[in-house]
Amino acid sequence: MDEIPPRPEFDLIERLAERVGDTAADADRVAVGIGDDGAVTVPDGATATSVDMLVEGVHFRRSTSPLRLIGRKALSVALSDIAAMGAEPGEAYVALGIPPDLDEAGCLELYGGLAEVASEAGTALAGGDVSASPVLAIAITVVGHGAAAGDFVSRAGARPGHVLVVTGELGGAAAGLLVLERPELRSSLGEEAAAALVARETDPTPRLTAGRALAAAGAAAMIDVSDGLGADAGHLATAGPAWLRIELEGLPIQPGVAELADAAGADPLDLATAGGEDYELLASLPPERISEAVAAVRPLALTVIGEVSEGSGVELRGADGGPRQPRGFDHLRRR
Amino acid sequence: MDEIPPRPEFDLIERLAERVGDTAADADRVAVGIGDDGAVTVPDGATATSVDMLVEGVHFRRSTSPLRLIGRKALSVALSDIAAMGAEPGEAYVALGIPPDLDEAGCLELYGGLAEVASEAGTALAGGDVSASPVLAIAITVVGHGAAAGDFVSRAGARPGHVLVVTGELGGAAAGLLVLERPELRSSLGEEAAAALVARETDPTPRLTAGRALAAAGAAAMIDVSDGLGADAGHLATAGPAWLRIELEGLPIQPGVAELADAAGADPLDLATAGGEDYELLASLPPERISEAVAAVRPLALTVIGEVSEGSGVELRGADGGPRQPRGFDHLRRR
Numbered sequence: 001m002d003e004i005p006p007r008p009e010f011d012l013i014e015r016l017a018e019r020v021g022d023t024a025a026d027a028d029r030v031a032v033g034i035g036d037d038g039a040v041t042v043p044d045g046a047t048a049t050s051v052d053m054l055v056e057g058v059h060f061r062r063s064t065s066p067l068r069l070i071g072r073k074a075l076s077v078a079l080s081d082i083a084a085m086g087a088e089p090g091e092a093y094v095a096l097g098i099p100p101d102l103d104e105a106g107c108l109e110l111y112g113g114l115a116e117v118a119s120e121a122g123t124a125l126a127g128g129d130v131s132a133s134p135v136l137a138i139a140i141t142v143v144g145h146g147a148a149a150g151d152f153v154s155r156a157g158a159r160p161g162h163v164l165v166v167t168g169e170l171g172g173a174a175a176g177l178l179v180l181e182r183p184e185l186r187s188s189l190g191e192e193a194a195a196a197l198v199a200r201e202t203d204p205t206p207r208l209t210a211g212r213a214l215a216a217a218g219a220a221a222m223i224d225v226s227d228g229l230g231a232d233a234g235h236l237a238t239a240g241p242a243w244l245r246i247e248l249e250g251l252p253i254q255p256g257v258a259e260l261a262d263a264a265g266a267d268p269l270d271l272a273t274a275g276g277e278d279y280e281l282l283a284s285l286p287p288e289r290i291s292e293a294v295a296a297v298r299p300l301a302l303t304v305i306g307e308v309s310e311g312s313g314v315e316l317r318g319a320d321g322g323p324r325q326p327r328g329f330d331h332l333r334r335r
Numbered sequence: 336m337d338e339i340p341p342r343p344e345f346d347l348i349e350r351l352a353e354r355v356g357d358t359a360a361d362a363d364r365v366a367v368g369i370g371d372d373g374a375v376t377v378p379d380g381a382t383a384t385s386v387d388m389l390v391e392g393v394h395f396r397r398s399t400s401p402l403r404l405i406g407r408k409a410l411s412v413a414l415s416d417i418a419a420m421g422a423e424p425g426e427a428y429v430a431l432g433i434p435p436d437l438d439e440a441g442c443l444e445l446y447g448g449l450a451e452v453a454s455e456a457g458t459a460l461a462g463g464d465v466s467a468s469p470v471l472a473i474a475i476t477v478v479g480h481g482a483a484a485g486d487f488v489s490r491a492g493a494r495p496g497h498v499l500v501v502t503g504e505l506g507g508a509a510a511g512l513l514v515l516e517r518p519e520l521r522s523s524l525g526e527e528a529a530a531a532l533v534a535r536e537t538d539p540t541p542r543l544t545a546g547r548a549l550a551a552a553g554a555a556a557m558i559d560v561s562d563g564l565g566a567d568a569g570h571l572a573t574a575g576p577a578w579l580r581i582e583l584e585g586l587p588i589q590p591g592v593a594e595l596a597d598a599a600g601a602d603p604l605d606l607a608t609a610g611g612e613d614y615e616l617l618a619s620l621p622p623e624r625i626s627e628a629v630a631a632v633r634p635l636a637l638t639v640i641g642e643v644s645e646g647s648g649v650e651l652r653g654a655d656g657g658p659r660q661p662r663g664f665d666h667l668r669r670r
Binding site: 031046050057059081087095097129131133134137144148149152154224 | 366375377394420430431464466468470477490558
């Protein structure tokens with residue numbers, strides 16, 4: 001079937017394998033890496049596996065993101081789910097759909113970004129597949145490890161009396177996206193602050209160390225903040241089931257978000273609760289474990305942002321003590 | 336980024352999970368299936384993992400393949416790599432790129448095909464991701480299991496003195512593709528024979544039981560015949576390294592292939608050696624294990640088709656004892 005020439009040849013696979021081979025060769029658990037019918041690994045006891053698919057025009061644009069950053073973000077986003085399980089990152093498998101206008105150098109640049117994050121995160125790029133495709137598409141399967149299935153933290157363990165904690169700072173990715181889409185907003189910020197916000201959007205950090213630390217410190221439910229704090233809290237609330245009350249006044253909002261929101265005519269709380277893509281971790285903890293958890297994730301901040309009670313749902317409470325619905329931030333974006 | 340509406344909603348994921356949920360709920364190794372940040376599994380000791388990506392217009396067309404068969408073939412092709420490792424099939428993870436003109440019913444039909452093969456093969460559909468996409472794209476990661484890494488059969492073990500064996504029959508998938516693309520060729524065959532050839536192309540069977548049996552019977556190198564016998568033998572030859580001599584006269588060619596080839600003005604040996612997609616297994620065996628291996632894969636046929644000696648390369652030997660290069664069969668297809 002020849003509408004799209006059946007590119008990727010064996011040569012390309014070999015070159016991609018060379019580009020990322022070290023990440024697999026150094027991995028203790030990988031017995032056979034790229035190049036056979038399958039990669040052979042020896043897990044520790046239990047595995048946590050997650051899949052993320054990114055498609056050009058839906059999740060990224062090559063016109064605004066360099067290929068290296070597209071590769072970095074694809075793997076970081078996938079690894080964020082492993083972080084949210086409290087698992088140790090192990091292997092990643094990459095299925096790459098290569099469009100006609102992406103040459104071998106471009107593929108290698110993208111794999112360079114993948115290899116960087118793999119190396120930073122201690123993840124072996126152990127296999128994958130390549131195919132011709134009308135647009136760039138990247139599907140990544142990541143495998144995390146733990147001694148036993150019970151060591152992983154699901155979304156389902158939030159219980160009445162728990163406190164809700166979130167790592168790091170929120171709102172930065174949404175603010176960064178606005179900066180990218182509306183360059184005139186840059187003038188409201190210093191160049192450094194603008195760059196920091198943009199980096200939150202284009203090059204997120206999976207909170208792998210914090211995820212394992214929170215699991216060890218008693219996190220009973222955990223999720224990464226990818227869809228927005230409100231939506232992701234909703235996933236914990238449904239899985240529990242549990243009632244999650246979040247005090248918006250206490251949210252850790254990234255520096256620069258307030259100024260950017262002001263310039264954009266937005267409420268920083270909307271960016272922090274509805275923007276998503278911050279890839280921080282939201283966890284439910286027994287209150288007696290808070291100080292242990294705070295110490296365990298240091299130097300990353302861990303902020304108590306609410307509490308869990310009986311029921312099933314999410315309540316976002318404003319400074320006035322009244323309920324509040326996030327308005328989203330899509331209306332602020334340039335179409 | 337809104338060029339393509341960010342379809343698949345949570346509702347669709349839930350419905351897909353319902354459609355395939357039983358395959359995971361019944362699986363001993365799956366502790367947490369679809370719906371959390373990751374699936375949790377407890378492997379037996381070692382895992383073999385393979386990724387296959389199929390893209391519309393490259394690997395299939397919706398105009399000629401029903402969605403159920405596209406789903407079936409996508410998983411079967413992925414599982415064929417697990418068969419070639421001699422692994423026990425475990426879990427599958429599906430990343431689905433959904434085009435604007437594929438509605439929820441279509442997605443469920445495709446997942447129905449996936450679920451059928453999962454059930455037939457004893458594979459749990461344990462997770463995945465969905466994304467909007469300009470064309471239908473399916474990336475499947477399959478995980479196979481074994482007690483230890485050394486139980487899996489790589490491509491690299493062909494040794495001088497071994498014999499080469501192949502399961503089942505060859506040429507049927509290439510012949511079936513010609514029947515699909517050139518309907519006038521149907522008249523050269525009975526309806527039943529034509530349907531059998533088409534089924535080899537559209538609904539291949541991963542040789543999972545035979546793969547495990549061959550591994551247990553001493554297969555030292557193994558690969559599934561996906562690119563064509565000549566090309567796949569080449570992969571074993573390179574990985575060995577080894578010299579593989581294949582006697583074309585002894586190839587097990589599927590009934591109907593000779594008649595179809597005759598009608599198409601082709602040589603059946605070209606369909607059998609260059610067509611690919613038969614998904615039979617090619618293995619290198621110590622000669623003293625042949626009868627054990629033949630008994631182990633029964634009722635599937637196992638045919639000795641050649642032998643291994645020193646070197647690195649593949650020699651296809653015709654009935655006259657002379658070397659022969661497969662001519663491929665692309666020139667026979669309708670563009």
